[in-house]
Amino acid sequence: ENWRGWNIHVDGYPNTVAMDKFAELLAEKTGGEITLQMFHGGTLGSQPDAIEQVRLGGLEVGNFNLGPIGPIAPEANVVSLPFIFKDVPHMFRVLNGEGGEMISAGMEAKGLIPLAWYDAGARSFYNGGKPINTPADVAGMKVRVMNNDLYSGMIAELGGNPSPMAFAEVYQALKTGVVDGAENNWPSYESTGHFEVAGYYSLSQHLIIPECLCINADSYNGLSDEMKAAVKEAAMESAELQHSLWAEREEASRAKVESGGVVTNEIADKAPFQAAMGPVYEGYLSSNPDLRPLVELIQATD
Amino acid sequence: MSNQSLPNDAPSWLRQMDRVLDAIAALCRGITGTSLVFLTVIFGWLVFGRYVLNATPTWVEQAALLLVMVIAFLGAAVGIHENTHLSVTLLRTSSPPRFKTLLIVLTDLILAGFGGLMLWYGAQLTMFKWGSMIPLIHLPEGLRSLPLTIGGGLVMLFSLGHLIRLWVGVDTRKDSFD
Amino acid sequence: MGLLVLLGLFALCVVIGVPVAFALGVSAIAAFWFEGLPLMIGFQRIISGINVFSLMAIPFFIFAGELMFHGGIAMRLVRFASAAVGAVRGGLGIVNVFSSMLFGGISGSAVADISALGSILVPVMKEKGYDADYAVNVTVTSSIAGIIIPPSHNMIIFAIAAGGGISISKLFLAGVVPGILMCVCLAVAAYLVAVKRGYKAEKFPGWTALALTFASAIPGLMTAVIIVGGVLSGVFTVTESGAFGAIYAFVVTLLVYRNITWANFKLAVGQAVRTTAMVMILIACAGAFAYMLTFYQVPAKTVTLLTGLTDNPILILLMINAALLILGMIMDMAALILICTPIFLPVANSLGIDPLQFGMILLVNLGLGLCTPPVGSCLFVGCAVGKLPMEQAVRTIWPFYAAIFVALMMITFIPAISMTLPNMLQ
Numbered sequence: 001e002n003w004r005g006w007n008i009h010v011d012g013y014p015n016t017v018a019m020d021k022f023a024e025l026l027a028e029k030t031g032g033e034i035t036l037q038m039f040h041g042g043t044l045g046s047q048p049d050a051i052e053q054v055r056l057g058g059l060e061v062g063n064f065n066l067g068p069i070g071p072i073a074p075e076a077n078v079v080s081l082p083f084i085f086k087d088v089p090h091m092f093r094v095l096n097g098e099g100g101e102m103i104s105a106g107m108e109a110k111g112l113i114p115l116a117w118y119d120a121g122a123r124s125f126y127n128g129g130k131p132i133n134t135p136a137d138v139a140g141m142k143v144r145v146m147n148n149d150l151y152s153g154m155i156a157e158l159g160g161n162p163s164p165m166a167f168a169e170v171y172q173a174l175k176t177g178v179v180d181g182a183e184n185n186w187p188s189y190e191s192t193g194h195f196e197v198a199g200y201y202s203l204s205q206h207l208i209i210p211e212c213l214c215i216n217a218d219s220y221n222g223l224s225d226e227m228k229a230a231v232k233e234a235a236m237e238s239a240e241l242q243h244s245l246w247a248e249r250e251e252a253s254r255a256k257v258e259s260g261g262v263v264t265n266e267i268a269d270k271a272p273f274q275a276a277m278g279p280v281y282e283g284y285l286s287s288n289p290d291l292r293p294l295v296e297l298i299q300a301t302d
Numbered sequence: 303m304s305n306q307s308l309p310n311d312a313p314s315w316l317r318q319m320d321r322v323l324d325a326i327a328a329l330c331r332g333i334t335g336t337s338l339v340f341l342t343v344i345f346g347w348l349v350f351g352r353y354v355l356n357a358t359p360t361w362v363e364q365a366a367l368l369l370v371m372v373i374a375f376l377g378a379a380v381g382i383h384e385n386t387h388l389s390v391t392l393l394r395t396s397s398p399p400r401f402k403t404l405l406i407v408l409t410d411l412i413l414a415g416f417g418g419l420m421l422w423y424g425a426q427l428t429m430f431k432w433g434s435m436i437p438l439i440h441l442p443e444g445l446r447s448l449p450l451t452i453g454g455g456l457v458m459l460f461s462l463g464h465l466i467r468l469w470v471g472v473d474t475r476k477d478s479f480d
Numbered sequence: 481m482g483l484l485v486l487l488g489l490f491a492l493c494v495v496i497g498v499p500v501a502f503a504l505g506v507s508a509i510a511a512f513w514f515e516g517l518p519l520m521i522g523f524q525r526i527i528s529g530i531n532v533f534s535l536m537a538i539p540f541f542i543f544a545g546e547l548m549f550h551g552g553i554a555m556r557l558v559r560f561a562s563a564a565v566g567a568v569r570g571g572l573g574i575v576n577v578f579s580s581m582l583f584g585g586i587s588g589s590a591v592a593d594i595s596a597l598g599s600i601l602v603p604v605m606k607e608k609g610y611d612a613d614y615a616v617n618v619t620v621t622s623s624i625a626g627i628i629i630p631p632s633h634n635m636i637i638f639a640i641a642a643g644g645g646i647s648i649s650k651l652f653l654a655g656v657v658p659g660i661l662m663c664v665c666l667a668v669a670a671y672l673v674a675v676k677r678g679y680k681a682e683k684f685p686g687w688t689a690l691a692l693t694f695a696s697a698i699p700g701l702m703t704a705v706i707i708v709g710g711v712l713s714g715v716f717t718v719t720e721s722g723a724f725g726a727i728y729a730f731v732v733t734l735l736v737y738r739n740i741t742w743a744n745f746k747l748a749v750g751q752a753v754r755t756t757a758m759v760m761i762l763i764a765c766a767g768a769f770a771y772m773l774t775f776y777q778v779p780a781k782t783v784t785l786l787t788g789l790t791d792n793p794i795l796i797l798l799m800i801n802a803a804l805l806i807l808g809m810i811m812d813m814a815a816l817i818l819i820c821t822p823i824f825l826p827v828a829n830s831l832g833i834d835p836l837q838f839g840m841i842l843l844v845n846l847g848l849g850l851c852t853p854p855v856g857s858c859l860f861v862g863c864a865v866g867k868l869p870m871e872q873a874v875r876t877i878w879p880f881y882a883a884i885f886v887a888l889m890m891i892t893f894i895p896a897i898s899m900t901l902p903n904m905l906q
């Protein structure tokens with residue numbers, strides 16, 4: 001069988017290397033019965049489109065962020081709740097436990113099976129004016145967010161002005177001041193050049209959204225148990241590689257932007273930020289009441 | 303209007319058909335024109351909101367993308383009716399009359415078939431995505447493919463209209479007959 | 481085999497006279513079917529082709545152009561422009577090129593440039609007796625300045641595709657001289673073609689007449705001021721500026737010139753919608769077509785084929801240019817930047833070409849592709865606003881392609897053109 005895979009990242013990025021490794025391991029472990037041709041750089045469509053393509057069976061696998069899976073599987077949207085994870089290790093403890101199973105089940109019902117979880121670090125705020133230490137620093141600030149009600153709700157609750165904007169327009173918008181700030185992880189902050197025009201990076205770590213190596217449910221369920229095991233094993237090994245490459249990349253990006261003059265600050269007390277998120281959580285739970293146990297499970301996980 | 307008016311001796315059912323197709327095209331023009339004006343106004347509102355109210359209307363971006371779908375696909379169907387699409391007519395204009403008619407019939411058949419596929423698969427796509435919501439505007443994701451679906455149906459309709467006129471020998475497109 | 485279905489069916493449909501947009505769609509869907517891919521995905525690609533925010537500039541600028549035309553702003557601009565430059569042969573052609581240079585310095589997008597300037601300048605040039613094909617050719621080719629002269633979304637895409645090692649500020653600086661160079665080459669071509677066609681020069685009407693036409697054109701010229709000022713001061717993005725252009729043109733024609741009637745307004749809206757739909761359906765269907773080209777790995781295979789032919793550095797550079805030109809003809813820009821950068825950049829690096837200079841080579845090549853048949857968004861918009869069949873525009877566009885080609889060769893073989901400004905930054 002010849003499978004096709006989608007990945008948004010460019011050559012040399014940790015996820016790209018790891019997906020190529022997955023392809024290599026897949027051929028190796030299945031004795032060449034399954035080969036995978038990867039299409040990197042998002043050349044087969046945007047992320048929401050590629051998710052749809054995997055669900056419809058046009059592609060077999062993809063490396064997706066859970067953010068854009070949220071509108072399809074509400075269980076997956078739980079990771080988009082601001083400040084739900086304490087840090088990246090906490091997020092992995094949840095995903096490798098019962099919480100991960102609940103999210104997987106929600107995704108499988110929509111035709112997607114996550115084989116392994118990739119690391120995408122934590123997203124923090126950056127802007128061109130001043131370090132952010134308290135919600136008051138965000139007040140009145142125009143912040144570019146991705147298209148998700150939870151993200152725009154987060155900025156609004158902090159007193160800022162959430163401004164959805166096409167990704168390609170953000171650099172110029174930061175430069176001219178159409179928006180004051182945006183938010184992302186270290187590698188994206190660096191590779192998009194946003195650090196050149198927004199030099200204050202404040203470690204809010206408000207969103208810790210994992211990525212998955214996903215497969216079309218029919219393709220996976222149609223395999224023999226032996227093949228399933230091989231595919232799963234290849235995915236787990238590629239994830240291991242991704243995690244270590246990601247850690248290196250985060251360090252390298254951080255070093256690069258800091259040597260480029262970026263001012264970084266830790267936020268001593270995140271409690272006021274978390275406290276402000278009450279209405280965001282309530283809104284989410286009132287439209288998905290059956291997901292309250294999942295949210296509570298995550299909050300109770302150590 | 304599918305160009306000039308029909309000759310006086312055209313059968314009355316054909317006139318009827320023509321009136322219906324023209325009315326549909328006029329309705330589409332109304333919808334797409336209103337969409338364009340609305341699109342422009344909501345962008346003005348976007349900037350006003352961001353600067354004057356300090357509250358950016360977050361629904362504008364997604365709503366705008368939907369409006370562009372309406373303009374593109376309904377407008378494209380009207381373009382079939384009015385024969386305004388960009389095409390290469392070199393072979394057609396230099397062919398003898400019978401071969402030329404063959405080319406035109408073939409073109410209309412291809413367009414009608416493609417319009418039918420747009421309608422069918424567009425409808426499937428619309429149903430497939432109806433359950434999930436477009437972020438920030440709380441409308442079904444399926445709406446994004448609805449204009450393609452409707453536009454496809456209209457492309458089929460208008461091309462069949464062309465064929466019927468050609469069949470009874472009263473086609474009024476500039477280059478149909480010599 | 482599948483590739484043959486895709487390209488063969490496309491060619492066949494075009495030749496028998498199926499509108500180009502539908503020829504792209506039909507052949508792409510046939511290839512989806514041939515490969516056993518779900519056809520729903522084919523139609524998803526058609527929708528996604530225009531589910532792109534930056535394309536919003538097209539309806540806005542076209543609408544603004546129609547309002548200016550039907551509301552009398554354009555006419556006053558013509559009088560002023562021909563008073564100012566009518567004494568030079570091909571004067572409006574040259575003005576057109578340099579307007580793109582300035583507008584490119586604001587919009588960063590070739591499609592925004594051609595939608596904005598084409599909608600205004602093509603009708604104006606036609607009215608002053610220039611042939612439609614000349615007007616369209618000049619406007620289409622000079623719109624590439626939008627990509628090369630900073631700012632430019634496509635440069636940002638290139639920087640990301642290159643793996644993030646490139647400073648976007650430096651990349652922007654690198655584009656300034658190549659962009660100006662390209663415009664100078666195009667201006668020369670515009671002049672020479674005008675002379676060859678025997679466009680007459682008008683007599684200079686005198687300074688008083690110039691001042692009078694200028695005064696009556698001021699409210700119209702303010703459109704440009706508002707767009708430029710609004711973008712540079714960060715009040716709005718380029719896309720938003722298009723909407724403001726339309727709103728402003730409406731207000732001026734309603735309140736100042738009092739030319740806009742309900743009938744005029746409906747006419748402007750109707751024409752804008754028609755042009756927008758023609759262009760958008762082309763771009764939409766080209767999206768499905770490009771998906772199948774990527775699926776068949778056409779870009780990668782073209783590259784291997786051409787660069788495998790030689791190991792002479794100069795020839796390799798020429799081969800890279802050739803590959804990019806060919807690919808640019810059949811696919812649109814953003815996808816090609818993402819696909820070609822990782823393949824070509826290491827090759828170029830090994831030849832001692834700086835990534836900044838390589839970026840310029842890549843962008844000019846792909847920019848030229850935007851102006852060529854069968855798939856070129858700028859050519860689509862140009863023909864739509866000029867109401868000109870594509871084959872007629874392309875028949876006489878060669879001198880302008882040649883001008884860009886000359887600039888391209890200089891940019892490829894003279895590193896200093898791209899590198900001098902960014903090197904000064906250090």
Ligand code: NA
Nearest residue numbers: 576580619622
């Ligand atoms: Na121009």
Ligand code: NA
Nearest residue numbers: 809849855856
């Ligand atoms: Na092209």
